[in-house]
Amino acid sequence: MVLDNEAVQALLDPTHRKHRTVLAHLEVRNQRQRGRRANLRVLVPVAVRVEAGWDRTAATAADINRISSAVDVDLRRAGADRAVQLRQTADVSVVDATVGQAAESATHPAVILTSDVDDMTRLAATLEGDVRIIGI
Amino acid sequence: MDDAVAELFEAVQRLHDEDATVVTSVRLSSSLREAVKAAVRAGMDANPNDAMLNAVRDRLEAFAQRLALDLHYERYPDARPSLAEVAVAAAQLDDSPLAHELDLLRRAADEVVRLKPDADADDVLVYAAALRSGQAAHGTTSPAAATS
Numbered sequence: 001m002v003l004d005n006e007a008v009q010a011l012l013d014p015t016h017r018k019h020r021t022v023l024a025h026l027e028v029r030n031q032r033q034r035g036r037r038a039n040l041r042v043l044v045p046v047a048v049r050v051e052a053g054w055d056r057t058a059a060t061a062a063d064i065n066r067i068s069s070a071v072d073v074d075l076r077r078a079g080a081d082r083a084v085q086l087r088q089t090a091d092v093s094v095v096d097a098t099v100g101q102a103a104e105s106a107t108h109p110a111v112i113l114t115s116d117v118d119d120m121t122r123l124a125a126t127l128e129g130d131v132r133i134i135g136i
Numbered sequence: 137m138d139d140a141v142a143e144l145f146e147a148v149q150r151l152h153d154e155d156a157t158v159v160t161s162v163r164l165s166s167s168l169r170e171a172v173k174a175a176v177r178a179g180m181d182a183n184p185n186d187a188m189l190n191a192v193r194d195r196l197e198a199f200a201q202r203l204a205l206d207l208h209y210e211r212y213p214d215a216r217p218s219l220a221e222v223a224v225a226a227a228q229l230d231d232s233p234l235a236h237e238l239d240l241l242r243r244a245a246d247e248v249v250r251l252k253p254d255a256d257a258d259d260v261l262v263y264a265a266a267l268r269s270g271q272a273a274h275g276t277t278s279p280a281a282a283t284s
Contacts, residue, residue, distance in 0.1 A: 023208075023215060025229065027205065027222045030202055039194055063204070066204030069148075
């Protein structure tokens with residue numbers, strides 16, 4: 001499960017109107033992992049963290065660090081090259097391209113949790129593997 | 137939050153960092169050791185060490201996340217999603233057609249907790265599928281009625 005910018009924004013702010021919606025997805029992850037029914041990893045591209053202002057060392061990030069269990073997806077050389085290709089092919093933002101790259105490099109089937117369904121659907125169509133979009 | 141929980145949160149967040157390793161001893165039953173070795177041969181993980189580490193890591197992450205979510209809901213009670221909302225998320229993650237049947241999922245969530253107070257999202261999905269199947273096959277309104 002890859003988080004985009006608004007999914008992170010929603011998690012950061014308990015008053016955000018989509019906070020519960022994103023938490024519902026994290027609940028599924030937790031219920032299934034505790035029941036050993038599935039191992040669904042939560043991923044956040046580092047560019048998304050930058051855009052959303054998620055500094056893991058900040059005191060204000062303590063909650064999201066803990067409740068999300070999200071693992072950072074770093075952008076190394078090959079990943080950066082792939083993000084460039086995706087940006088050019090799907091005409092998406094730099095950050096969205098890294099979301100696509102993270103989803104593509106994740107275990108499949110993968111999902112992208114996003115508020116930008118149109119752009120992400122266009123992006124997903126260019127990705128290799130089984131990547132779906134879930135609108136929040 | 138007590139010290140052990142705080143220490144757990146701090147340690148769990150470092151689980152995916154590249155880290156120095158330590159050798160430690162764990163007492164295993166011989167049957168568990170044999171089962172792990174057989175599972176590795178069957179393709180579960182690359183080696184017995186990875187198999188053990190992955191199992192422990194997954195349990196730790198799930199346990200810590202559960203604690204964190206419950207603490208979050210203590211501070212922000214309105215943030216807790218309902219069982220029906222979690223079921224919708226589960227259906228979306230599964231790409232299930234039930235994801236589009238919000239009324240059915242709400243009803244299933246209402247009914248299933250009467251039968252199983254600790255029901256989770258997957259219980260709701262199974263119940264909702266049974267509701268729908270019962271309606272289609274018998275024109276009945278609940279799984280219990282469909283089987284009577």
